[in-house]
Amino acid sequence: MLVFVGIIMLVTATVSTNNEKIKNYFGYKVYEAFPKTARHMEVLRLMIIRPEYDFWSSAKFKKPVFVMVAPQSQREFMTYMEGYHIPHRLIIKDVSQSIDGGSGINYCKENVNNKEDKIIFDHYPRWNEVNKYMDLLARSYPELVSIEEVGRTHENRTLRMLRISTARHGRRHRKAILIDGGIHAREWVAPAMVLYVVNQIVEHRSSNGEMLEGVDWFALPVVNPDGYEFTHSYVGLGRQTRALSNFMLDNIPFIKMYLTFHSFGQSFLYPWGHTKELPDDWEELDELARKAAEAIIKTGGPKFEVGSSSNVLSFGAGGADDFAKGRANIKYAYTVEMPGGGPNGFDLPATSLCLQLHSLYQGLRVMVKALREE
Numbered sequence: 001m002l003v004f005v006g007i008i009m010l011v012t013a014t015v016s017t018n019n020e021k022i023k024n025y026f027g028y029k030v031y032e033a034f035p036k037t038a039r040h041m042e043v044l045r046l047m048i049i050r051p052e053y054d055f056w057s058s059a060k061f062k063k064p065v066f067v068m069v070a071p072q073s074q075r076e077f078m079t080y081m082e083g084y085h086i087p088h089r090l091i092i093k094d095v096s097q098s099i100d101g102g103s104g105i106n107y108c109k110e111n112v113n114n115k116e117d118k119i120i121f122d123h124y125p126r127w128n129e130v131n132k133y134m135d136l137l138a139r140s141y142p143e144l145v146s147i148e149e150v151g152r153t154h155e156n157r158t159l160r161m162l163r164i165s166t167a168r169h170g171r172r173h174r175k176a177i178l179i180d181g182g183i184h185a186r187e188w189v190a191p192a193m194v195l196y197v198v199n200q201i202v203e204h205r206s207s208n209g210e211m212l213e214g215v216d217w218f219a220l221p222v223v224n225p226d227g228y229e230f231t232h233s234y235v236g237l238g239r240q241t242r243a244l245s246n247f248m249l250d251n252i253p254f255i256k257m258y259l260t261f262h263s264f265g266q267s268f269l270y271p272w273g274h275t276k277e278l279p280d281d282w283e284e285l286d287e288l289a290r291k292a293a294e295a296i297i298k299t300g301g302p303k304f305e306v307g308s309s310s311n312v313l314s315f316g317a318g319g320a321d322d323f324a325k326g327r328a329n330i331k332y333a334y335t336v337e338m339p340g341g342g343p344n345g346f347d348l349p350a351t352s353l354c355l356q357l358h359s360l361y362q363g364l365r366v367m368v369k370a371l372r373e374e
């Protein structure tokens with residue numbers, strides 16, 4: 001079988017020599033390959049040296065690896081995968097169709113492979129890592145990032161809120177956005193999303209400057225740390241949600257948008273969850289979420305549904321966003337259900353994590369832009 005690989009490589013050798021630095025990604029696809037046997041590894045090692053196959057990391061036995069495939073090599077790529085029965089799946093149909101012309105690919109490749117970012121989105125961070133990252137940011141960007149203790153959990157863990165603001169010390173911008181994750185402990189992708197937003201606006205501020213223009217951010221990555229660390233134990237949420245609610249009430253004049261991340265589903269849900277009725281201004285909430293959903297599709301991301309919790313999910317769904325809108329007067333309050341995946345359905349395989357976070361983030365950018373212009 002390896003002779004067969006050799007022949008294909010000779011035939012395509014001329015293509016490779018003409019292959020200059022990639023300038024745009026028209027027709028490029030991204031696949032995930034999963035080498036399960038020694039033979040699979042051999043084949044991938046032969047492919048990895050070829051410029052038409054852009055491996056994001058070295059191939060490891062029984063570990064998924066991303067490969068970006070140039071248009072002229074797609075048939076050959078499939079011949080390898082199918083000929084050697086290497087498990088694989090298509091992740092991105094056409095990289096150039098991304099709203100950002102493939103910047104997500106560039107970003108995620110860099111993030112996963114280099115050590116410049118203080119957090120790497122190739123795994124779900126544990127509570128300890130979340131805290132370390134928060135501390136590191138507060139220390140490295142003291143003019144921008146501060147940490148506020150907003151409460152304690154049943155097991156006496158501290159609930160720490162990140163405040164990210166370009167306003168001078170002690171002052172606040174008129175508009176603030178509150179994001180949180182990990183209300184439901186099993187939904188590991190949610191805290192990762194909060195950290196991704198933080199990573200973009202703090203560590204990649206130069207390319208995300210508009211996200212901080214006249215807007216303050218409050219980020220609570222893990223609302224329920226007791227449950228996050230011990231996912232299978234029963235944990236009452238009373239103290240944590242009370243701390244979050246109080247924070248909203250204390251900041252009533254400022255917070256204009258609230259996003260609580262959950263999984264799994266693919267939807268932007270707005271109030272109400274407790275009744276089929278809609279808020280008076282539901283059309284504005286609906287329109288803003290639809291803009292985000294559109295932007296996500298344009299990055300090659302999944303299709304998000306938009307609607308009120310009780311109409312999209314079921315009667316009695318929703319919760320924190322109902323409180324945010326009904327009691328804390330936050331106009332744009334959403335539950336964002338993120339795509340599922342993985343063996344239990346609740347989370348994506350960690351390898352797709354960065355790309356998924358990136359595509360949802362493109363949706364948030366659009367929402368923040370609209371909010372700022374309001």
Ligand SMILES: [Zn+2]
Nearest residue numbers: 184187262263
């Ligand atoms: Zn949830």
